[in-house]
Structure formats: C-alpha cells, structure tokens
Amino acid sequence: MGTLKVQGLRKKYGKTTAVDGVDLAVENGEFFVVLGPSGAGKTTTLKCIAGLLEFDDGWIEIAGRNMSGVEPYHRNVAMAFESYALYPQKTVFENLASPLRSGRTGRYGAEERRRRIQTVTDTLGISHLWERFPRELSNGQRQRVALGRVLVRPADVYLLDEPLSHLDAKLRAAMRAELKQLGELADITTLYVTHDYQEALALGDRVAVLRDGRIVQVDTPEQVWHQPVDTFVARALGQPEMNLLDGRVDGGRIRVAGGTVSIPVPPALGVQQRQAVRVGLRPRDISTGADPGAEPPGRLRMRGTVRLAERLGRSVEMSVDVAGTPVIVVVSSDNARPEGDEVDLDIALEHVHVFAGGEPDVDTPRLGAAGIELGKQA
Template sequence: MSGLVLDGVSAAYRDTTVLHEVRLTVSRGELLVVLGPSGAGKSTVLRVVAGLEPVTAGRVHIAGRDVTEARPGRRNVSMVFQSYALFPHLTVVENIAFGLEVRDTPRGEARQRARAAAETVGCAGLLDRRPGQLSGGERQRVALARALVREPDVFLLDEPLSNLDLALRAEMRAELRALHDRIGATMVHVTHDQTEALVLADRIAVLRDGRVEQVGTPDEIWRTPASTFVARFVGSPAMNLLPADGPLRPGGEAPTLPDEPLEIGFRPEAVILDAAEGTPATVDRVEVIGEDAYAYLTLSAGQPVVARVPAVRRPERGATVRLDVRWADTHLFHVASGRRCDP
C-alpha cells in the first residue's frame, strides 16, 4: 500500500506555477528525500501534502485516501520545520504533547505518549526544560518527538538539519535514519544537501524548476544520472561534461554513437592521470582534502576537467599531464535535451 501519492500535482503562487504535474509515489514505510536547489519547489511539495497550499491540478492521496480537498487537520500528517517552531513558553513535555491536547486527548494520556516519544528520539532527560535552554540538536529531537507523538500516516521534514553545524548534522543524519528504520514510518524529507540525500534516502526525487527530473535509489542517482542537471547537481565536485566530438577520446571499446551532438560525462574519480597516450591537459590548481586531492585541469581546447587522485601523487600546479578515461566509466547525454543517451 502506498503511503503517499502525488498524481500530476501542479501548484501556483499568484500567477507563477511552482509545481508542474509532479508525480511521486512513496511506499508505506519508505524514506523519500526530495532534493534540489533553492527555488526548485521542494518545500511547496511538503506544503501541498500537508494541505497548507492548494493544488491547481492533480490529486493528493495519503494512506489510500484522496485528501486533495481535505483541511490540514484531517490529513493525519506531521511536519518538522527548519526553524523547529517550538513554543518558547512551554516545557519540552508540553511542546511534545501540545498537538494531542488541542485534539482533546486527555492530558494524562497526552503526557504519557509525549514521554514515550521523547524516549524514542533521545530527549527524555529534557522534559522539564524550555526551548531556550536547549542546544540546536536537542531542539531538533524535541521537534521530531512532537511529530512522532501524533502517529501520523506521513512525516514531512522540511530541511530539519540545515541549522546545525557540520558535526552535529552528521550525527543527526545517522539518528534520523536509525529512527526511521526503528519505527518504519513513511517519511518525506526535503533538502538541498546532496550528501544528506545520499546517506538518508531509500529513494531520491530530484526536482528542478518544479518538475521531477529523476526518481531513483541513491545508487541509481549517482551511477546513472538521467540528465546533465542531475549529473552536475549530485556530486562534489560535479561530474565532468565535455563535447563528445572534443579532444578527449576515452579508452577501451567505444559504443555506437547516434549522429547528433552529444556530451560525455564522467566522475572525477574516473580520470586516469599520466596515461601513456592520454589527452594533454594543464594543471590549473590542486585542492588537497585529507588523503585525496582534486586536480583542476584545462584541456588544449579550453575545456575544464576535474580529477580525483591520491594526495601523495598529486601533480604540481602548472604541470602538463596526460589524462584518460575509459568508455565504461562514461555517461552520454543528448545536447539538445540534456537527457541521458543509452546507445
């Protein structure tokens, strides 16, 4: 059974269409990450599901129910906001129980369920504190407990880790993934952080300008990007993209190529430096990150290429190197459409 279905959903803000016929199916118990740059429509997807934004076309189904016209309170979803949205004058236990109490759940039962939810997310020792006495990570746990306590059909998480520092973000990523696996909840998590998406997701939906560019597992998104947009957006540094008729000629058995303009894409780790008969390139700069180094190169025709190499074997700035890449490690894209080409 599907936990959530967006069936051709469009949404507009004033005269601007923000979502264009979005089709997404989230299985029950799945963690789907919606990934994309600012302005892609990620948060609008969540707001449409929550009933905070109307749709101009299409239908929204939650747990098998058509909720397109339903008010937010009747959709049985919980949302975790980027700002956490905790009430500063309430204690942690009061914040967690608030949603239950306003729905006329007896106070004793609401507090008991709040304590159980706090235990699940690891903030049971904070129940008598107020939000101003909590760290960013603690406030995040409280916000998750408040969403969890309602036992919703779908959890909606709107960039919940973006306000945390790098180390705490990594810790909370692991905790969020573990929480999902433990409770088996249906979750839709929005982020612009590709690392967060790759680590957390069962599947990723990449959005671009309000349209779904690709949906797939993290491995599929990484290894078989459906377009040059996905190829550039997922990966840091991004995938190299060069004209197929340019100076670089990948080694190995070449596929049969269609007679049209194409681009060749390949990850920095696929580049082989100091190849005996490779394509000449000049080293513009080198960035060392621990045991790895990224060499930023320019081919003779002016195209840029990034190569990942061991830091101990990094080339010197200004040096001329020869690079190669095997056909097996390349991706082909149609120039006209930007979509993947599978010859």
C-alpha cells in the same frame, strides 16, 4: 502508517508556476526523498499535501483517502518545518506533549503521553533535556526536539521540510544517521525534502529529483547516481559537479578535448556520425599517476597540465588543462600534483557518462542505457 499518492499537482502564484504537474507515489513505510535546488517547488509540494496551501489542479490521496476538501487537521499528517518553531515558554517535555493534547489529533492520557515522549526522546538521545527550555538548548538539540514533536504522535505520513538545514556539517551527518536508523526501526512513511544530495543519497529508499516544479527522475539512490537521466541530475549529485566535456562522434569514437581524447562507443549507444555529445566524468572517479604507455582495455587515459590545486583536508581538488579543456579532479593528497606539473589521468570506462550535445546552459538527456556499456565495448 499509510501510502501517499500525488497526481498532476499544480500550484501557481500569480503568473509563476511553482509546482507543475508533480506525480509521486510513496509506499507504506517508505522513506522517500525529494531533492532539488532552492525554488524548485519542494516546500510548496509539502504544504499542498499537508493542506496548508490550496492547489490549482491534480489530486492527493493519503492512506487510500482522497484529500480534496479535507482540512489539514483531518489529514493525519505530521510536518516538520525548516525552522524549529518551538514554544519558547514551554519545556522540552511540554513542547513534545503539545500535539498529544490537541483535540484535533486525538487527546492522550498523561501515562500514554509520557510513554510516547519517552520512546521518541530515547531514540533521539534527548531524554535528559525534558526540563530545559528552548533557549537553554544548542541548535542540534532544538532540531531534535522539533523532530520529536512531529514523530511523537502517530500519523499516516510524516512530512519533513529540510529539517537539518540549520545544522553544521558534523551535526548534519550525525542527524542523518539517526533519521536513517529511526526510519528503519519505526517503519514510518516519510516524505523528506532537501537541497543536499548527500542527505538524499544517505536517507532515501527512493529519490525524486525536482527541477522548476517538475519531477525529472525517480529511482533508488544507486540508480540516480549511476544513471542520471540528464545533465541536470548529473550535476545535482556530487561536489564538485560532474565534468561535462563537449565532443563529437567520429568513426565510432567520441572525441573530446579538441580530438586529443577519444572514447570507443558501442552501436547500442544510439549515436550517429558527427553527432554532438557531452561526456560526463565525476571528479572523484578520476585518478592520477596512470602509466603514460598504452591505454589498457576498459580504461580512458588523458594527459594534461595542473593549472590549480586546492587542498581540502586529506584530499586535493585540481583543475587540469587537457588540450584547452579544464577537467576537475579530486584525489588524495598523496596523489596530488603541484601547479604546472604534467599529469596523466585515468578513469574506468564504466564511469563515463554520455549525454546529448547542446548549449552550455541547456540540460540534455542521457544517451544509451548505461555508461558501463562503454566498458564492455572496450
């Protein structure tokens, strides 16, 4: 195991900047996740760390060693690619044994190879597949073998490039649980990249959100979820995306939905009179069936009309028109309302996020230290 430090990493492809000043510090034994959409620079960052790409600026340090000029096979990193990349003519056992026979990574004797393969395949639940060929495996089994081939040999840092992206939802959930357990048991240093926010929140000891080749936020999954630094991070976490309602400060309150909904704000939020803001509400934080009477302390009430209701198994996603402003709400089927019905919405002020105002396609920063301050003020 070892630490990983990346400072000021930059990589260009012609005039296009894929990675623009990335700074990362992964601690010994940490499971660190980089989250970002396609084209954010996730895979390019991993390849630079592994030595598969030359970068234009910055430096990389693995286990206390500067990697400048160090060949990939001397960096002692193990990388799993998005594709399975298994040898089709070799059995599962032979695929797993291949990195243990390499002179570049250090050859292991037959007994040690078997012991390491046994340990990894027991952990991944594929010990019964040793004699099968890749063509005889399911996608989930191939993915486990590909992961096993990375984990079977010791390395200072393990680099995992969206290794679950080709699996169906059920297998992804199962593999997430196995990876989490494997990380806790083996205490290995891992840098994992993904576009799936659920994977990031479920697996990461810490999460870095990447946008256009730049790190936007690094924190624990809880903090990234509850304290997104801007609207990009807020929208990147959650499905459906967070509602962003345009509003304006008026008399110590934020007024949205044409002024029909107002939210008390404390002075510490740092807003000024008539300042444009955005109010963020996660669809699953909003409930229906609220008492249409007086608004209780610490709660925000809204009334609207259901314009669209889409059933998603046990839950229902509703689009509610609040004075001309659409608000997406996800509730259980028991609390859903049919299209055309009037509905009262309710959300705790501690779940209300406030961001600076701006153009619809421009991301803006969070205001204040925490949404829970709104609840305290109320």
